[in-house]
Amino acid sequence: MHVLLSGRFEAREGEAWLRTLRAAAPWCTWWPEGAAGLPRDAIRAAVVANPAPGALGALPNLGLVQSLWAGVEKLLADVSLPAEVPLARMVDPAMSTAMAETALWAVLSLQRGFFDYAALQAATQWQPRPQRRADEVTVLVLGLGAMGRAVAMRLAAQGYRVSAWRASAASAAAPAAVASHAGSAVLETLLPVHEVVVNLLPLTPATRGLLGARFFAAMPRGGAIVNLARGAHLVDDDLLRALDDGHLRRAVLDVFTTEPLPAAHRYWRHPQVTLLPHVAALTDLRSASGVVAHNLQALRDGAPIAHLVDRARGY
Amino acid sequence: MHVLLSGRFEAREGEAWLRTLRAAAPWCTWWPEGAAGLPRDAIRAAVVANPAPGALGALPNLGLVQSLWAGVEKLLADVSLPAEVPLARMVDPAMSTAMAETALWAVLSLQRGFFDYAALQAATQWQPRPQRRADEVTVLVLGLGAMGRAVAMRLAAQGYRVSAWRASAASAAAPAAVASHAGSAVLETLLPVHEVVVNLLPLTPATRGLLGARFFAAMPRGGAIVNLARGAHLVDDDLLRALDDGHLRRAVLDVFTTEPLPAAHRYWRHPQVTLLPHVAALTDLRSASGVVAHNLQALRDGAPIAHLVDRARGY
Numbered sequence: 335m336h337v338l339l340s341g342r343f344e345a346r347e348g349e350a351w352l353r354t355l356r357a358a359a360p361w362c363t364w365w366p367e368g369a370a371g372l373p374r375d376a377i378r379a380a381v382v383a384n385p386a387p388g389a390l391g392a393l394p395n396l397g398l399v400q401s402l403w404a405g406v407e408k409l410l411a412d413v414s415l416p417a418e419v420p421l422a423r424m425v426d427p428a429m430s431t432a433m434a435e436t437a438l439w440a441v442l443s444l445q446r447g448f449f450d451y452a453a454l455q456a457a458t459q460w461q462p463r464p465q466r467r468a469d470e471v472t473v474l475v476l477g478l479g480a481m482g483r484a485v486a487m488r489l490a491a492q493g494y495r496v497s498a499w500r501a502s503a504a505s506a507a508a509p510a511a512v513a514s515h516a517g518s519a520v521l522e523t524l525l526p527v528h529e530v531v532v533n534l535l536p537l538t539p540a541t542r543g544l545l546g547a548r549f550f551a552a553m554p555r556g557g558a559i560v561n562l563a564r565g566a567h568l569v570d571d572d573l574l575r576a577l578d579d580g581h582l583r584r585a586v587l588d589v590f591t592t593e594p595l596p597a598a599h600r601y602w603r604h605p606q607v608t609l610l611p612h613v614a615a616l617t618d619l620r621s622a623s624g625v626v627a628h629n630l631q632a633l634r635d636g637a638p639i640a641h642l643v644d645r646a647r648g649y
Numbered sequence: 650m651h652v653l654l655s656g657r658f659e660a661r662e663g664e665a666w667l668r669t670l671r672a673a674a675p676w677c678t679w680w681p682e683g684a685a686g687l688p689r690d691a692i693r694a695a696v697v698a699n700p701a702p703g704a705l706g707a708l709p710n711l712g713l714v715q716s717l718w719a720g721v722e723k724l725l726a727d728v729s730l731p732a733e734v735p736l737a738r739m740v741d742p743a744m745s746t747a748m749a750e751t752a753l754w755a756v757l758s759l760q761r762g763f764f765d766y767a768a769l770q771a772a773t774q775w776q777p778r779p780q781r782r783a784d785e786v787t788v789l790v791l792g793l794g795a796m797g798r799a800v801a802m803r804l805a806a807q808g809y810r811v812s813a814w815r816a817s818a819a820s821a822a823a824p825a826a827v828a829s830h831a832g833s834a835v836l837e838t839l840l841p842v843h844e845v846v847v848n849l850l851p852l853t854p855a856t857r858g859l860l861g862a863r864f865f866a867a868m869p870r871g872g873a874i875v876n877l878a879r880g881a882h883l884v885d886d887d888l889l890r891a892l893d894d895g896h897l898r899r900a901v902l903d904v905f906t907t908e909p910l911p912a913a914h915r916y917w918r919h920p921q922v923t924l925l926p927h928v929a930a931l932t933d934l935r936s937a938s939g940v941v942a943h944n945l946q947a948l949r950d951g952a953p954i955a956h957l958v959d960r961a962r963g964y
Contacts, residue, residue: 411658431808432761432780439763442754446747447928452767458917460909467935493746593665593944594775602773609770613762616780 341383358623430484468493477534536649739902745799783808792849851964876959
C-alpha cells in the first residue's frame with residue numbers, strides 16, 4: 335500500500351516521523367510529500383500534519399486521511415480535502431496522558447500558589463501564604479473527548495472537586511467521580527461555582543469565542559482559566575480585561591490565535607498570564623505511529639477505521 | 650487537664666491555633682504561653698511550635714510534649730526539654746498530602762520543562778522542547794517516614810520510576826511499586842541511575858550535610874535536587890558549584906539554613922534555582938488539632954502516645 339506523508343514539519347521532525355512510521359507499518363511504501371517518483375494515482379492513504387492547502391487534491395485512489403494531530407479544524411477548512419474520503423483524528427493515549435499532566439500541573443500550581451511563589455522569588459520576597467487542600471478547589475473541565483476525560487479523571491484522582499461539561503448530550507458520558515453536564519443552558523449555572531476552568535473543547539463554530547466577556551463574568555471572582563484547546567476559543571481582549579480588573583486571578587495559556595505568539599502581544603509580559611508555546615500535549619510519535627499503523631491495517635483489511643471525524647459536527 | 654500552648658507564631662496564627670485546639674479538645678484547659686495565672690505546677694502537657702529556649706523548664710507535672718511540626722531537631726537541641734518526658738512529633742495526614750503535592754509539582758515541572766518555559770516566557774521566546782513521558786523519569790526519594798512514603802506513592806502512581814532510600818534498614822518498608830533500599834553503602838549505587846532526588850530525611854547528625862559535593866558528583870549530569878526537608882541537609886556552596894558548572898540542571902529548594910533566606914543570597918536570583926519560602930507542607934490546623942487531641946486523650950487515659958520521638962535516633 336502506497337502512503338503519502340504530508341505536513342509542515344521542522345526539518346528533522348519530518349525525518350523522525352517517516353522513520354518511525356516506516357518501522358510501525360513496514361508493509362506500506364511511504365512517500366514523503368514532494369518525493370521524486372511519488373505515484374499520486376496509487377496513493378491509498380495520506381498521513382498528515384498541517385498539510386499545505388491543496389496537498390490532498392489529485393489523489394484519485396485515496397481511501398483514508400489520517401491526521402497526526404488531534405485538532406482537525408484547519409484540515410476541515412481545506413477545500414481540497416476530498417469530501418467522500420474518511421478522515422481520522424489522532425487519538426493517542428500518550429497524548430491524553432501528556433494533556434492530563436499539563437492540566438494537573440496548572441491546577442496544582444493554582445491550588446498551592448506556585449505561580450505566585452515564582453513571582454515572589456523574582457521580587458526577592460519571602461512570603462508564605464495560606465495552604466489549601468485539593469478538595470477546596472473546584473474545577474470545571476470543558477470537553478469530554480479522550481483528552482477531556484483523561485484530564486477529568488486525573489484531577490479527580492488527586493482530590494479536586496471536578497465537574498465536566500460537554501456541548502452535546504450525545505457525546506460520551508463522564509468517568510465516575512466526575513459530575514457530568516451537557517448543553518449550553520446548564521453552563522451558566524456551573525460557572526459561578528467553579529474556581530478553575532480547564533478548556534479541552536474541539537474548535538467548532540459553536541465553541542469559537544465561547545471564553546469571552548459573558549463567560550468570565552459568570553465565573554467567581556478569583557477564578558482562573560486554563561486554555562489547552564485552541565486559541566480561537568478565547569476572546570483575548572475580554573480575557574485581558576477580566577485579568578486587569580482583578581475579576582480573574584490567572585490564565586494559563588498554551589494556545590493562541592496566532593502561533594508563535596507575536597513578541598509584542600501583552601500576554602508575554604502580563605503578570606497574571608502563564609504562557610506555554612503549544613506544548614500541553616505533543617503527539618508522541620512512538621505511540622502515535624502505532625495508532626496510524628492500526629488504521630492503515632484497517633483500511634487494507636476493510637475493517638472499521640478508528641476515530642473517524644464527523645464532518646458535520648466538526649471533530 | 651491543663652495544657653500549655655507555647656510557640657513563636659505570627660500574631661493571628663497563634664490565636665487560630667488556640668481556637669482550633671480548644672474546639673478539638675474542649676475538655677482541656679488551654680493556656681497560651683505568658684497568660685496571666687498560668688498554673689505551671691498543674692500543666693500536664695505542652696503543645697509546642699518552636700518554643701522559646703527554656704519555655705519547657707519548670708513544669709514539674711509535665712507528662713507530654715507534643716510538637717505541632719514534623720521536624721523536632723530544634724526542640725531536641727533545647728537543654729531545658731525534660732529528658733524523661735515523652736516527646737511526640739506531628740504526623741498529620743493532610744501535611745503528608747501537601748508534601749506529596751509539592752513533590753509532584755516539582756517532578757512534573759522537571760519532567761515537562763515547565764520551569765524552562767517560565768524562563769522562556771520571561772525572555773519572550775517561543776521555543777517548544779521535546780516532551781518526555783513520566784516513565785522516562787527516575788526519582789529517588791530519600792527518607793521513608795510518613796512524608797517520604799506519601800511522596801513515593803504519589804509519584805509512583807503518576808508513572809514515574811521511583812526508588813526510595815532510608816538511612817537505616819530498621820525503619821518501615823517502602824510501599825509497593827517503589828523499589829526500596831537502606832543503608833549508606835547502597836546510596837552510591839543508586840545516585841548514578843536517578844535523575845531527580847527528592848529529600849525528605851529527618852535532620853540528624855548522620856544526615857546533616859549529606860547533599861554535598863560527593864553526593865552531587867555521583868548523580869548523573871542533568872540531574873535535579875528537590876530539597877523539602879531541612880536546609881542543613883544541603884551544603885549550599887557545593888550545590889551552587891554543581892549548578893554553575895552545569896552538572897546539575899536545577900534545584901527546587903523549600904528549606905534553608907537561615908530562614909527567611911537573606912535577600913543577598915545567590916539562590917534568590919540563580920536561574921537554575923526554584924525557591925519556596927518553607928511552604929512545601931504546612932501543618933494544617935484542621936487535621937493537626939485532631940492529632941493533638943488524640944494524644945492528649947491517650948495521656949489522660951494512660952494509652953500509648955502516637956508518633957513518639959526516639960531521642961537517640963533524633964526523630
